Amino acid sequence: MEAATTATRKDFASDQEVRWCPGCGDYSVLANVQRVMPEFGVPRENFVFVSGIGCSSRFPYYMNTYGFHTIHGRAPAFATGMKLVRPDLSVWVVTGDGDGLSIGGNHLLHTIRRNVDLQILLFNNRVYGLTKGQYSPTSRVGMKTKSTPQGAVDYPVDPIAFALGASATFVARTVDVDAAHLQETLRRAFAHPGTAFVEILQNCPVYNDNEWVQVEDRKTRVEWALPLEHGKPLVYGPKGARRGIRIDRGIPSVVPLPDGSDPVSAGVAVHDERHESPAYAFALATLHLPEFPVLVGVFRAVERPSYENLVQEQVDRAVAERGPGSLKGLLESGETWTVSE
Amino acid sequence: MEAATTATRKDFASDQEVRWCPGCGDYSVLANVQRVMPEFGVPRENFVFVSGIGCSSRFPYYMNTYGFHTIHGRAPAFATGMKLVRPDLSVWVVTGDGDGLSIGGNHLLHTIRRNVDLQILLFNNRVYGLTKGQYSPTSRVGMKTKSTPQGAVDYPVDPIAFALGASATFVARTVDVDAAHLQETLRRAFAHPGTAFVEILQNCPVYNDNEWVQVEDRKTRVEWALPLEHGKPLVYGPKGARRGIRIDRGIPSVVPLPDGSDPVSAGVAVHDERHESPAYAFALATLHLPEFPVLVGVFRAVERPSYENLVQEQVDRAVAERGPGSLKGLLESGETWTVSE
């Protein structure tokens, strides 16, 4: 843990000038990632940040660790290769709603189901930033953009529901400007063995400002954010307007909680991130504004062996059973014959 | 409806000799599709079958309709293009667990969320047939194949859960050899506006025989299949060993049903395929052998405008508001000037 105590936030800042638009939510995420890194007790040289293409995918350039800014949508596949051959590395994937869920959806799906031990941070600003403002697979129906002047008509994909549909073992959501929550979520993600999928609600002031204003703004946050805590009832809202989430035969609904009333006896569900079945977490993932609050925190965290470890075990088993490979032995296996002078 | 009464199964059989291995489940699916087609009252020339690559994807060659055997994993995208420009056609996509969920997972995801009015039949034999027997994304952990001699280690994706994670409006599962159920499911899929996603459990006697034996075999089927029927309780099993599915705060469990006992009062859930929230259907999608039965039938069927219609509406609206486009008007729009002799 030496590194942890000695390294500081500055140690994780590269010499590259950070280039996002003024006010971009990415700045806050970067700052908080750099803040928590030192706590992990991992030598800086063992971190790798891998990204695709997008504003968010510029992230690795600003981290003073190893970094690979790859191509659009494929970062999880590059990261899988790294982790397969170097389980000793702490590999973080940074992607966007376009990079990760449009062109890259399939790699995300398979990386998640394999449960490769990666931290995947998906910056969801519900727009294509780098290409100057087209709608994305997470954009709301009706959103007017350069590519949808009459409004988007396709039904959006929800990153959390998608990840659960891919049987993710760790799924969380947090907010770019909520430093404390963001940092805590990163800690949880780091601690999770296997794929830790984190959706970060991120503001793009230039092409989709205030998309998440309800939870970005300190004042409205108390009203609209429901922080998930294991073992605690699903309760949100300010005093006098507290409400809870009830789940009836799989179908969630909102129950008002008069002051002093006990949520649990009012049928409010108690959060359990460790359910073996993803059904409960999925029910939560279906909750969206405005009928429901924005759930932030860990939706699901269960243990399942990570892909690269299972592969390594097969190698070890093979070596144990057959001994380390001999090239000579291989070349001479099966039918051979000798031709003499 | 004339066509419906006159056309027969033979009208839908092409002159191509069918080439699957003896005993392949695909034969039965083909026969049943050819059987139901005449009922739909759609002129034969308005059907298009689009497929990717795989044994299952040879399907279009055997249908005497328009057909396009495209490339690996992309069939839904080709079909989307067709449907966008020709909403009048009945476009069916045939894909496999490898074609649709490995290389093609992303197209399936986006086609489903857009809710393009297609019937998508995914033949799930949990193996790569055409390439002679590698494991697929739906193969069970531990499955030994040519590419996994020590057993597969990656956690499989469940087609139904995947589709619900992509917020599908119609999701069903049926069995290759269960003619009646297969046909009924096809009817329901055809009737659904929007993407109708149907997983067909299919046997590959050559590379993955008996994968679905519990529900393929008439004898065991009564014991292991739970046919979903809207408004009916989730009950399965033969007399004397009847059981039901209860869903408690989103988490499903099995309840034994002594003869004569009333399922509903025993807390058994009543199937509702029309829940606005996909959470309930997702809960069902998480149920797998051996702890649970194989649920067959329609998991979810809700209405949402189909993509191609929404796009057409935008065109119509544009025409209504601006009148049909004039090329001259376009070329001369904005600042122009005249240079005279």
Next chain:
Amino acid sequence: MPHKQVEELDRVAIRFAGDSGDGIQLTGTKFTESTALAGNDLATLPDFPAEIRAPAGTLAGVSGFQIHFAAEDIRTPADRPDVLVAFNPAALRANVEDVRPGGLLVLNADSFSEKNLDKADYAEDPRPALRERFRVVEIPLTRLNREAVKELSLSQRDADRCKNFFALGLMCWLYHRSLEPTLRWIDKRFRGPTREANRRVLLAGHAFGETSELFPVSFVVPRAKIEPGHYRNITGNTALAWGIVAASVQMQRPVLLGAYPITPASDVLHELARHRHFGVKTFQAEDEIAAAAAAVGAGFAGMLGVCTTSGPGFLLKQEVINLAVVAELPVVIVNIQRAGPSTGLPTKTEQADLLAAMYGRSSDSPLPVLAPATPGDCFHVMLEAFQLAVRYMTPVVVLSDSYLANSAEPWRIPAVETLPRHEIVFRTEPEDFAPYARHPDTLARPWAIPGTPGLEHRIGGLEKQDVSGTVSYTPENHERMTWLRHEKVARIARELAPVSVNGTPRGRLLVVGWGGTHGAIVSAVDEARAEGLDVSSVHLRHLNPFPSDLGEVLGRFERILVPELNRGQLARLLRAEFLVPAESLSKVQGQPFKVAEIRAGIEAVLAAEA
């Protein structure tokens, strides 16, 4: 105050430069419009920063727009600007070295603070030194601008937003451009205080020129002798988008654009999305593969399919294109080339995807390849591309580039009646229908679309039996189909106009070009000829197949020089095809050719010869 002196000039090149936030592109566009109305010939070149919004005042954030206008006809935005209008030190630093020695620098004096000099990596104030080499005029732009709007009680931020209009007004005065079109535009575009502010600032800038001592002289550039007609300014991407609309109109078939956003192609998607009332449908797909697949699907269903992309996206489409080659379905794939390889320099230009277009698919997979020569030409190339696609039942690749896409030129608006029409005839007769029977001349197979009774058939990517189109693995048939796919495309050459040579039919040196280098090449060759050099040029719109007489034309020249923004791709094609010693004049800097660079190349070759 005595009326100021007026001088006449043949040609002027002005570059506006400032922060991406300063509205440089808008300023340039508006100045261009007034210039067009003034009857000059002109060419423009925007230069975007790669970053979306680098921090204000930094070199990375500098955005530029160059306009070249003249009393004679011109084809390029000019190698070096005569005038640089720099909004801040970074803009000055990033551009000053391009300015013609002795040229005019118009600077915003208020921007030369310590902080801004720092951001521009200037150790010291560069102005004293620059005064030695240029005419430097400093204007307290920020202050004058705030002055002009002070009564309007705008926030300072909003007030400062207008200062580009001050510069615009000033330049319009300096070169006698009318403010009318800009004022009209302001009225259309803005309302309330912003509208008023912009109007006032524009007029203030104009008045400042009139009144201040700083500009003793103003300039007129006489009208150019331009072919009579109705004109507009157009960028390559707009022309390309409109060409797609025109193809749909002229063939009476709705079009589907399958696209996935990518610089510099995205604007075509944006433009087309605005024209749904033409029945145009735009599909923003999940990736380039799906975009191409959807376009091919549209072709299968009997409509016009097209997709627009750039290098990295083009690669992803190759497997789909290959299917279209075997299935023999019409579709147009547009690759608006950018500098690479890989992500490369996304906002910079290059023409290095020619070989990828020709050979980038598995196995022998021929298809027609076209390239526009000017922004306006993008319109006509698209019309031709669609007609080839449907008449020969083949995918067609169009290679534009970032330079053509973004630069503008005055474009003579074609009379719709004069545009080529093509009436599509679908196969409807079931009587001996065969999916792969061929038209005797074009070798095109019939276009038989779903919904046609009696023509139900299946196609796909497996090798096809000649005529019947069923799956076939027989050796001779594969050989024949491979030949047919080749021959069908080769026959397009039959209908191509003979090569037109700019210069003399034979001689010592022929310069062969393609795509966006047209303006620079023709200018260089014309200049060289004017000085008596024996050089001519040919510009190829058809890269595959080549015009039938190309080999013969090449044969009539002693040397062949091929200027390209790549390492010699067309040169390789010409050498392989005609065994001629074509020499490559290569530039790979993400920038278009300067006329001087091509002239230097020409002179080098001819000198070597002599």
Next chain:
Amino acid sequence: MPHKQVEELDRVAIRFAGDSGDGIQLTGTKFTESTALAGNDLATLPDFPAEIRAPAGTLAGVSGFQIHFAAEDIRTPADRPDVLVAFNPAALRANVEDVRPGGLLVLNADSFSEKNLDKADYAEDPRPALRERFRVVEIPLTRLNREAVKELSLSQRDADRCKNFFALGLMCWLYHRSLEPTLRWIDKRFRGPTREANRRVLLAGHAFGETSELFPVSFVVPRAKIEPGHYRNITGNTALAWGIVAASVQMQRPVLLGAYPITPASDVLHELARHRHFGVKTFQAEDEIAAAAAAVGAGFAGMLGVCTTSGPGFLLKQEVINLAVVAELPVVIVNIQRAGPSTGLPTKTEQADLLAAMYGRSSDSPLPVLAPATPGDCFHVMLEAFQLAVRYMTPVVVLSDSYLANSAEPWRIPAVETLPRHEIVFRTEPEDFAPYARHPDTLARPWAIPGTPGLEHRIGGLEKQDVSGTVSYTPENHERMTWLRHEKVARIARELAPVSVNGTPRGRLLVVGWGGTHGAIVSAVDEARAEGLDVSSVHLRHLNPFPSDLGEVLGRFERILVPELNRGQLARLLRAEFLVPAESLSKVQGQPFKVAEIRAGIEAVLAAEA
């Protein structure tokens, strides 16, 4: 019974043909093993049906295996078999026309039922007519086989499964091959009644030859004068897989294979998956893009990355490969070519992806391209490919093909000590480390891998600043980096052995080939020279860069002929590079060249000359 007569032959080619269910490939492989042990030189060619399992007895379901063995050294499976063993009418029909006139047909008499004749599209029994042209021997194979196993009370289905062993036993008798290796294999592979059944049937077939009147003569093919050494049979795909293992062993780095199944490349994945005890990891990815990305990721992390695919999959990898070109990371991409375009003829061979390998990426994106010449050569090529990749920090493309992949040849097992080793040195010294500083000779950048303190750095697909490796958009730097990427690959030529010419150093005709056509070309040239024709040949293993002296070698010949299983791709490269009038001898039938076809090509050229 008198001992039968024995004749001596120089060379024999036998083709076994039957239903895919008949175990033809197994029969062929076992016969090959015995033949190898008999000391003959040999070459084999399997021919799979495209369908997985077409209905039994149909033409589509016919599977074939040809073996050519001789007392002299041979390089091809022979143009035409001398003997055809046909298990059913379909097998007969699909193959009989290939058989040398007067050759021997061994038929399963029991299979000539109405039904089977129908399935083979025989209107009438072909045997009478065939007797005119061939020696026809009919054996009641099915019955004799059931006889042999009747005591074993197997199901008839299981019993019939053995009949290929009867044929094998018979052929082994006919050509004096030992049954030993097959018996040994049977004992290893089967148990219980199946083992017994297979043994009995094999011996019964042998005995039948000995006793039946049908075979008055048996044949011996004397041992060939083969270079002494330790031998085995090997197919190209096995050799390729083992070459990957060897590279890992020789460089002391674990390897990661990223692969997505595709014919004919899947077997490499299957083979490698069995060798995890070498530390080899295989990753069956979701698609080819992910497979390539994972391999590049492994390279970034400091291990050996490789991916194996075929045409359609290769296209999908190009964007990832392009990133590796810019990021300058080591990775090997193997394209086992098949007949196309598109899905094409998946089980047939072709060598038409050469240009896609050279030019299939956006912008100028050079990388080394290698091609093995024989099945065994696949092993050595992989060793070289990995060494080039790590020594020059570049992606390397290896082009094998379906023919090499599946055909087998006796292979002299190399002594491990003689295999090239390469010790990888990673950068560890932080002192003035720069990610894009270069090795003075190779121009390779340092391989600095995660886990190394003080070398933390970021790379990606945006253009790199020379030396520092940071993002750079400056024009001159892009020009320089483009040149450096080109020059680095070009320098590989410095270490390539000079071109070795088979024949004379100069002359009238040089035949230039690459890849799997080696055997056919050398055989044809040797035959032609033996008849006094002035022809020589060169076979290229390095397609990019070419050996430095290639141009000079080509210059020494009057004519150049380039046989290729494509429409002339190498020919184009040679013409463009050296301006030599290389002529293409093209075959695009999904089949390898016959020696005679190349001879005909040679004679045509030389005749035209004379």
